[in-house]
Amino acid sequence: MSxxxxxxxxxxxxxxxxxxxxxxxxxxxxxxxxxxxxxxxxLNAGEVLAVLGENGAGKSTLMKIIGGAHAADAxxxxxDGQEQRFQSPQESRTAGVAVIYQEFNLVPALTxxxxxxxxxxxxxxxFLARSQEREQVSALFQRMGVDVDLDAPCRRLSTAxxxxxxxxxxxxxxxxxxxxxxxxxxxxxxxxxxxxILMRELRRQGMGILYISHRLEEVFTIADRVTILRDGxxxxxxxxxxxxxxxxxxxxxxxxLDQEFPSRRVxxxxxxxxxxxxxxxxxxxxxxxxxxxxxxxxxTGLVGAGRTETVRLLFGADARDAGExxxxxxxxxxxxxxxxxEAGIGLLTExxxxxxLVLRHPIRENFGLxxxxxxxRRGFVQHRRESAELDRYIAALRIRLSNPEExxxxxxxxxxxxxxxxxxxxxxxxxxxxxxxxxxxxVGAKYEIYLLMNELVAAGKSIVMISxxxxxxxxxxxxxxxxxxxxxxxxxxxxxxxxxxxxxxxxHA
Amino acid sequence: MPExxxxxxxxxxYGMILVLVLLCAFFSVVTYSEQSPTGEAxxxxxxxxxxxxxxxxxxxxxxxxxQPGDAVFAARVERDLKAAGAQVLASVTGEPRNAREALQxxxxxxxxxxxxxxxxxxxxxxxxxxxxxxxxSLGSPRMITPASYRWPHFLKSxxxxxxxxxxxxxxxxxxxxxxxxxxxxIDLSVGSLIALSAVLAAGFIRDRAGGVSASTGxxxxxxxxxxxxxxxxxxxxxxxxxxxxxxxFIVTLAMMLVGSGLAYILxxxxxxxxxPDSFVWLGRGADLFGLPNAVVLLLVLYALAQLLxxxxxxxxxxxxxxxxxxxxxxxxxxxxxxxxxxxxxxxLLAGLGGVIMASQLKSGSPTYGNMYELYVIAAVVVGGTSLxxxxxxxxxxxxGAFTIAVIQNGMNLTNVESYTQKVVLGLVxxxxxxxxxxxxxxxxx
Numbered sequence: 001m002s003x004x005x006x007x008x009x010x011x012x013x014x015x016x017x018x019x020x021x022x023x024x025x026x027x028x029x030x031x032x033x034x035x036x037x038x039x040x041x042x043l044n045a046g047e048v049l050a051v052l053g054e055n056g057a058g059k060s061t062l063m064k065i066i067g068g069a070h071a072a073d074a075x076x077x078x079x080d081g082q083e084q085r086f087q088s089p090q091e092s093r094t095a096g097v098a099v100i101y102q103e104f105n106l107v108p109a110l111t112x113x114x115x116x117x118x119x120x121x122x123x124x125x126x127f128l129a130r131s132q133e134r135e136q137v138s139a140l141f142q143r144m145g146v147d148v149d150l151d152a153p154c155r156r157l158s159t160a161x162x163x164x165x166x167x168x169x170x171x172x173x174x175x176x177x178x179x180x181x182x183x184x185x186x187x188x189x190x191x192x193x194x195x196x197i198l199m200r201e202l203r204r205q206g207m208g209i210l211y212i213s214h215r216l217e218e219v220f221t222i223a224d225r226v227t228i229l230r231d232g233x234x235x236x237x238x239x240x241x242x243x244x245x246x247x248x249x250x251x252x253x254x255x256x257l258d259q260e261f262p263s264r265r266v267x268x269x270x271x272x273x274x275x276x277x278x279x280x281x282x283x284x285x286x287x288x289x290x291x292x293x294x295x296x297x298x299x300t301g302l303v304g305a306g307r308t309e310t311v312r313l314l315f316g317a318d319a320r321d322a323g324e325x326x327x328x329x330x331x332x333x334x335x336x337x338x339x340x341x342e343a344g345i346g347l348l349t350e351x352x353x354x355x356x357l358v359l360r361h362p363i364r365e366n367f368g369l370x371x372x373x374x375x376x377r378r379g380f381v382q383h384r385r386e387s388a389e390l391d392r393y394i395a396a397l398r399i400r401l402s403n404p405e406e407x408x409x410x411x412x413x414x415x416x417x418x419x420x421x422x423x424x425x426x427x428x429x430x431x432x433x434x435x436x437x438x439x440x441x442x443v444g445a446k447y448e449i450y451l452l453m454n455e456l457v458a459a460g461k462s463i464v465m466i467s468x469x470x471x472x473x474x475x476x477x478x479x480x481x482x483x484x485x486x487x488x489x490x491x492x493x494x495x496x497x498x499x500x501x502x503x504x505x506x507x508h509a
Numbered sequence: 510m511p512e513x514x515x516x517x518x519x520x521x522x523y524g525m526i527l528v529l530v531l532l533c534a535f536f537s538v539v540t541y542s543e544q545s546p547t548g549e550a551x552x553x554x555x556x557x558x559x560x561x562x563x564x565x566x567x568x569x570x571x572x573x574x575x576q577p578g579d580a581v582f583a584a585r586v587e588r589d590l591k592a593a594g595a596q597v598l599a600s601v602t603g604e605p606r607n608a609r610e611a612l613q614x615x616x617x618x619x620x621x622x623x624x625x626x627x628x629x630x631x632x633x634x635x636x637x638x639x640x641x642x643x644x645x646s647l648g649s650p651r652m653i654t655p656a657s658y659r660w661p662h663f664l665k666s667x668x669x670x671x672x673x674x675x676x677x678x679x680x681x682x683x684x685x686x687x688x689x690x691x692x693x694x695i696d697l698s699v700g701s702l703i704a705l706s707a708v709l710a711a712g713f714i715r716d717r718a719g720g721v722s723a724s725t726g727x728x729x730x731x732x733x734x735x736x737x738x739x740x741x742x743x744x745x746x747x748x749x750x751x752x753x754x755x756x757x758f759i760v761t762l763a764m765m766l767v768g769s770g771l772a773y774i775l776x777x778x779x780x781x782x783x784x785p786d787s788f789v790w791l792g793r794g795a796d797l798f799g800l801p802n803a804v805v806l807l808l809v810l811y812a813l814a815q816l817l818x819x820x821x822x823x824x825x826x827x828x829x830x831x832x833x834x835x836x837x838x839x840x841x842x843x844x845x846x847x848x849x850x851x852x853x854x855x856x857l858l859a860g861l862g863g864v865i866m867a868s869q870l871k872s873g874s875p876t877y878g879n880m881y882e883l884y885v886i887a888a889v890v891v892g893g894t895s896l897x898x899x900x901x902x903x904x905x906x907x908x909g910a911f912t913i914a915v916i917q918n919g920m921n922l923t924n925v926e927s928y929t930q931k932v933v934l935g936l937v938x939x940x941x942x943x944x945x946x947x948x949x950x951x952x953x954x
Contacts, residue, residue, distance in 0.1 A: 358832035
């Protein structure tokens with residue numbers, strides 16, 4: 001594989017050993033928050049630098065400053081030793097920076113080619129040089145060793161393919177600095193491997209890659225160096241081989257962490273929720289299982305194996321073609337989430353921003369949404385009861401917020417997830433379904449959520465947990481079901497002796 | 510993006526009310542001029558002055574011109590003077606000629622005259638300038654007119670009530686529109702529903718309730734029927750939107766055409782005016798402390814709507830559906846029912862608006878409510894409700910409606926021609942939305 005090589009231009013513009021990108025003393029404040037308090041960072045050409053930190057540590061803000069989406073209040077940003085003051089994302093892009101956000105910047109209705117050239121279309125005499133554009137992209141994809149439909153609108157591409165389109169866009173724009181925010185969060189492990197191969201190749205050709213991730217295993221696989229942020233400042237900057245995984249976590253959290261998963265005693269009771277022959281189209285093709293009282297049941301498998309689709313049927317979020325749902329032996333007639341909630345089932349959705357929260361609304365209102373009926377008299381909401389209950393959960397879950405009337409969208413990811421948790425805990429559901437409960441959440445908050453799950457099952461509730469993170473599945477579940485293409489392909493009851501390889505075997509069926 | 514400065518934020522939060530107050534202040538200053546009391550207030554003042562000037566057994570001539578309120582003046586003065594023991598020799602309402610005739614008659618009868626109680630206009634007639642030499646036998650009657658004062662025309666209570674009355678229909682329909690827009694939708698059919706409702710109510714009274722001799726029960730029945738039909742049309746829109754996922758813009762655009770067409774068919778393109786006089790009670794009556802009934806109704810409805818949106822479960826659901834329908838659904842909110850409610854409410858309120866308009870104009874015509882959907886949407890948007898849904902306040906909409914009304918009224922008072930008014934109104938709407946953007950800038954990081 002050989003890619004359009006930025007190293008040629010690199011060597012000409014960077015004869016000395018200046019770092020490709022260097023930030024020093026970057027300060028950035030938002031109303032009420034000091035997001036960055038003097039951050040230093042250096043990225044060399046031909047290096048993958050991992051930036052780690054808990055949610056709210058300032059990674060995203062830093063990234064937006066590099067990408068020109070925010071202007072720093074103080075501090076300098078230099079590329080090849082030349083100070084830059086980006087006023088807009090365009091200026092940053094012109095200077096050779098490409099940022100790939102977690103939410104991709106693609107126009108869903110446009111094709112890969114159109115997206116890649118968006119804003120700098122090749123034209124001849126005012127007309128789009130479409131075939132020329134197409135050839136360039138197709139050649140690039142070939143060199144990248146990837147297969148992406150050039151004519152399909154981007155919304156029909158898979159997440160991994162969309163990411164490749166973003167990378168291709170960066171390459172076409174001759175970017176020398178690539179910033180990636182959680183690039184692997186939504187990828188299957190196979191896709192992650194392919195992405196890493198591509199990243200290594202880009203690194204070999206002299207690109208500097210800044211890589212943000214919560215997945216520490218991956219950081220050890222791909223990064224050359226790590227910079228760790230905590231509370232808006234640097235706490236560590238060292239080569240990858242000079243740090244251990246536990247040290248990383250400790251520095252991110254700011255205190256030693258005894259263990260990643262809290263232990264508990266399992267008191268498994270009789271079966272509570274039963275799914276019998278659930279079906280919906282191709283996604284779910286006859287799934288049956290039981291969840292017992294006091295049990296955490298993990299549903300795992302590759303992305304697209306039908307895990308989320310299955311629990312959405314249980315919850316009535318989608319209509320099922322066939323199948324029966326029982327709770328404590330009683331057949332439930334679930335046609336909508338409302339019915340499921342009524343029956344005592346709660347679902348913490350995978351995507352809290354799109355499905356879990358009304359981001360622009362206050363924390364209190366989000367918390368109250370599924371619970372209003374309990375705090376209502378003749379249609380009137382009893383605000384005092386609602387606020388009292390919320391206060392209880394803010395304390396119990398240690399939600400960090402300044403004011404319950406604040407917009408929930410202003411909270412960090414971990415705190416947002418806690419608000420989602422709080423709203424379902426207040427509903428006192430018998431069976432809770434957690435879909436990727438710790439996605440995008442930092443280590444400290446993860447541990448607290450695990451503790452909470454343990455408390456719930458200790459109180460006799462049942463939990464169905466979907467997770468792509470195998471360590472989490474192995475660390476938390478009492479029983480594991482593996483799905484593949486809409487069917488259950490394996491069950492692991494002896495979780496204590498199970499391995500990741502075992503799960504992957506079943507997942508690839 | 511730079512943060513908006515502090516004053517800007519303050520301006521954004523209280524902006525619309527501030528703008529309204531400034532507008533009122535502006536029009537007050539511009540219309541500050543010589544005023545004289547009219548009607549009953551003038552009568553009271555004049556009677557008091559007459560009794561003070563001639564305490565016992567005054568012989569008085571009451572004179573008023575034929576301007577609005579003058580008949581009331583004359584009648585009240587006559588009544589009060591008689592009650593106080595004075596003698597009203599004649600009461601004239603009309604032109605100088607009539608006053609001269611009255612004076613001649615009094616002189617012919619050979620009596621004296623102590624005072625002339627006149628309105629400000631009538632008191633200035635030439636006939637009264639030289640009473641002593643023209644009618645020597647009358648003695649020297651005192652000329653008593655109400656004292657003038659300087660006060661903004663805009664702030665006179667008649668004018669303020671006038672504004673409220675003019676805006677009543679738009680403001681009431683805007684309640685429903687606010688509900689719909691908060692859910693992230695839009696209702697373009699309200700203007701047509703106003704016409705449909707007015708035609709239905711008037712048509713029912715003419716054809717089924719006995720026309721001009723219709724009973725109160727018949728009129729109430731006709732109005733209720735009209736309002737319910739509009740609610741049903743709203744419900745139909747709601748069903749199309751929730752069951753078949755057709756965008757609200759399209760559905761209500763279609764219903765706008767359907768509603769308007771039906772109104773023309775039902776009225777056969779004519780105005781319907783065979784309605785009893787008592788039908789104007791709702792639109793022109795003023796039973797409570799002199800407040801017009803339509804304004805009282807408006808205030809009650811806004812109070813209820815504010816209660817709904819701020820205190821009730823349904824209100825919270827409306828916001829949640831507009832803010833993130835999927836998250837709301839997955840939290841157990843009955844999204845379809847909530848949406849249906851919003852469109853039914855909008856239809857019902859548009860129907861009520863139509864009935865009020867028919868009552869104000871004492872007729873029903875398919876041309877009513879033309880373009881009203883745009884004025885209503887403007888009121889909602891000026892009030893700070895975002896068209897993307899999930900945000901907005903009822904009282905904001907009320908402010909918005911009044912802002913529009915004040916601007917129109919103020920321009921009428923200052924003789925701005927109607928074409929210019931349109932231009933100004935358009936720019937005001939744009940300015941209001943700009944203000945709203947400023948407010949949102951606080952959240953844009």
